[in-house]
Amino acid sequence: MSAATVSRLDDVGHALLDAADRLLTTEGAGALTIRRMASEAGVSTMNVYSRFGGKDGVVEQLFINGFALLAERLDAVPTTDDPLADLHGCGQAYRRFALDQPTLYAVMFDRVVPDFDPGEQALATASATLDHLAARLRRAMEHGLLKPIDPLHAAGIVWSTCHGVVSLELKAMKPDVIDWPAVYADATAAIVAGMAP
Template structure:
């Protein structure tokens, strides 16, 4: 049937961005299984061919979703305010990391390659070794953590290499977030019971004074408040 309004800019965004936005929205709402070409085409009012003209296929579309996810993630990490106390900054960064991941659980899982629609690896061309090799967007986010860790190490007697220490801290929070997203912690307040104690131990492990780190954790924990 002929369209009634041939020139109808539903949004001012170009079709490619509209597809990407709709894909991220579908992923967040229905999980990876909702990322289907036909459903996506219906969402933006076009046909499945648009996916192939603008992305080349579902695989490359998922790659672009991952890239956009890392960009948003990096921006969120940048927005965390930095103060005079490196230990407090480290804990605050960890909390923001967890908040962002739990606000976008499906996107977070897709970013780290732990899930992908259709079982096929989403971003084969940008590889999963994001920090080590490709994907500059991932490196930018990781660099923020390295910077904060460097300040903690320089303020104390520890001599560990900052990048190595940052990788350890990243491992810990990554595992914590995935377990919380998967529901392994049930109804417990994971931040109070697990994340802040874990962050405190790691901060002390890279040279922070134990009583100082504990005080920072208490302050940050209290600052969260109850909704």
Template sequence: MPRPRKRDYDDLRRDLIDAGGRLLADEGPAALSTRRVAQATGTSTTAVYSLFGDKAGLVREMFVEGFDRLAAAFAAVPRTGDPLADLLALGDAYRANALANPHLYELMFARPVPEFRPAPEAGRRIRSTFDALVAACARCVEAGVFAEADPDAVAVQLNAMAHGLCSLELRGALGDAAEARAHWRRAFAALTRGLA
């Protein structure tokens, strides 16, 4: 049998991460086993162990992958001459990423697997997503859009609002997609007015 190409390993890795995330989101931490993840992707547990080492390694990679996808979503937002529009576009990217990856979202921001704690290395790796938000806030401060002089403080407020809205939307508490979008717009308009 020919050795799989690198792309095949990348696809399998992604499939295993998504399968693990869906099991965790749909059935809880008790359902997350290497056997169940392998079955969901039509492969063997050997593949899980080869790629991730063990179940803890799979959970760690699910966590990091969620932030890698968020970082990619942020990187795809173009930078324009309007810092506030760019900041709001990051909010849209955050929301779109959460809706596209709901099975990874809770693991990114909560502790559905009680024994999982991100290692310092993972913390450094995921920091770029918050740094992107701080940089966008700094542009707004420099342009005089916000009166608050601390971009980190602004980023924390915006991040908290985005997280709260995403959590509610993913649980169906903001109505349909149009209603949820309207809630997002009103909340961010009110916060940015207050910051100004």
């Protein structure tokens, strides 16, 4: 499904996406069937096929929507005269997105739906989101605040660190012992310090 088609989804299409999100959140991937999505949305199963081509199309749209929303969150971080503070803001936006949208985050990164493989458009949307972070890193490099390395490589380093900490936090690993906001702040600060010139 093209991005242009997605922007023209009708109320039924949005209801099906909401139903899929609810099912994944409350019952897990096993509950995500065409019949259950349609029932939750109050429509016939034909609506899943006509709008998304089937279950994989719904999951792919959730994947795309997740990365589009993450890109919006990253873009909402202001560009200031302090590129490192801007990077910190992007890191916080990433964490906030994951905590606010755990189901989308799981679809995007944890492949919670068995046998789902994102298609070309979905992967392009994900890659474009990485480009947002690379642009922020490139700006910090141009200001001499970070080592001049390939910005996409640097983005991969930063993203994988952020993802690792957030994933552990989402899985509630020792919340009574570990201060996850502090761990996240320290981990991202350590990565940025490691890239200092």
